Amino acid sequence: MTDYKYISVVINKFDLPFEIKLATPDSERIDQLKVDKTVAAISENLKEYDDIFSLENNDSTLARFQDGEEAVLMQSKDFEEVYEQTITAEQMTHHYFSSYFNGKYDPIGLLNGWMIDKIFNRYLLSLLNDDGIDGVSLRSGDDVRLASRPNIDFRWRIAVKDPKNLDILLATYFLKNGAISTSNKMRSLRKEKSDIEQVTVVSNNALDANIWSSAGISAGTNKFPEFISKYHLTGMIVDKNLGMENFRDGFSDRIAVKK
Numbered sequence: 001m002t003d004y005k006y007i008s009v010v011i012n013k014f015d016l017p018f019e020i021k022l023a024t025p026d027s028e029r030i031d032q033l034k035v036d037k038t039v040a041a042i043s044e045n046l047k048e049y050d051d052i053f054s055l056e057n058n059d060s061t062l063a064r065f066q067d068g069e070e071a072v073l074m075q076s077k078d079f080e081e082v083y084e085q086t087i088t089a090e091q092m093t094h095h096y097f098s099s100y101f102n103g104k105y106d107p108i109g110l111l112n113g114w115m116i117d118k119i120f121n122r123y124l125l126s127l128l129n130d131d132g133i134d135g136v137s138l139r140s141g142d143d144v145r146l147a148s149r150p151n152i153d154f155r156w157r158i159a160v161k162d163p164k165n166l167d168i169l170l171a172t173y174f175l176k177n178g179a180i181s182t183s184n185k186m187r188s189l190r191k192e193k194s195d196i197e198q199v200t201v202v203s204n205n206a207l208d209a210n211i212w213s214s215a216g217i218s219a220g221t222n223k224f225p226e227f228i229s230k231y232h233l234t235g236m237i238v239d240k241n242l243g244m245e246n247f248r249d250g251f252s253d254r255i256a257v258k259k
Contacts, residue, residue, distance in 0.1 A: 113210030194220025
């Protein structure tokens with residue numbers, strides 16, 4: 001069995017740090033100059049996103065849009081893309097996922113997943129061409145995207161903790177490629193009566209995982225199983241009464257739609 005070492009680099013942008021992690025069987029084989037250049041490029045890209053989506057900066061694209069400058073939609077391709085993604089997410093989840101808070105547009109509910117996917121695809125996937133790197137991952141908060149070099153037996157270990165006690169491990173996922181998101185905070189004004197305390201969703205990309213983990217909290221015990229079945233979702237629910245319940249490719253043993 002290969003003994004892996006993990007190299008971690010943290011970039012602090014927005015309200016949460018972004019952690020880049022590399023899995024290596026031999027750190028001396030890594031092209032450190034290439035890694036340094038990649039980290040610098042990611043840091044610069046995150047600064048660009050901060051200039052667009054920051055609510056602390058009154059001159060950001062998002063702040064101007066909130067103030068009624070709809071023309072900014074045509075001035076930033078990234079902002080336009082995120083805006084379209086939020087509209088799609090609201091329609092797909094029947095507005096259990098929402099991008100409006102206090103009457104203002106705020107895409108924070110999916111922005112994390114969107115940025116992770118963009119940066120991961122643009123910068124980190126190519127690092128798997130380095131002979132010294134067998135796995136790459138990018139995490140921000142409870143959202144993580146990861147990948148492994150093809151034809152090797154390396155898997156990322158992702159732990160899911162108890163929402164009431166972070167010292168308690170509920171489940172562990174071992175993934176070669178994909179994304180996982182865990183949500184225990186409601187990001188929508190629409191909320192059903194629910195016993196769901198936490199939702200974890202595993203997907204091919206961080207954006208979808210983020211959207212569905214968030215929507216699951218607000219959709220609740222009655223409605224979320226319909227989405228699980230319709231969209232063939234995979235993940236885990238923490239329910240007050242049923243405890244931990246896994247679902248895979250749209251199927252769940254115990255949680256069902258209540259009549």
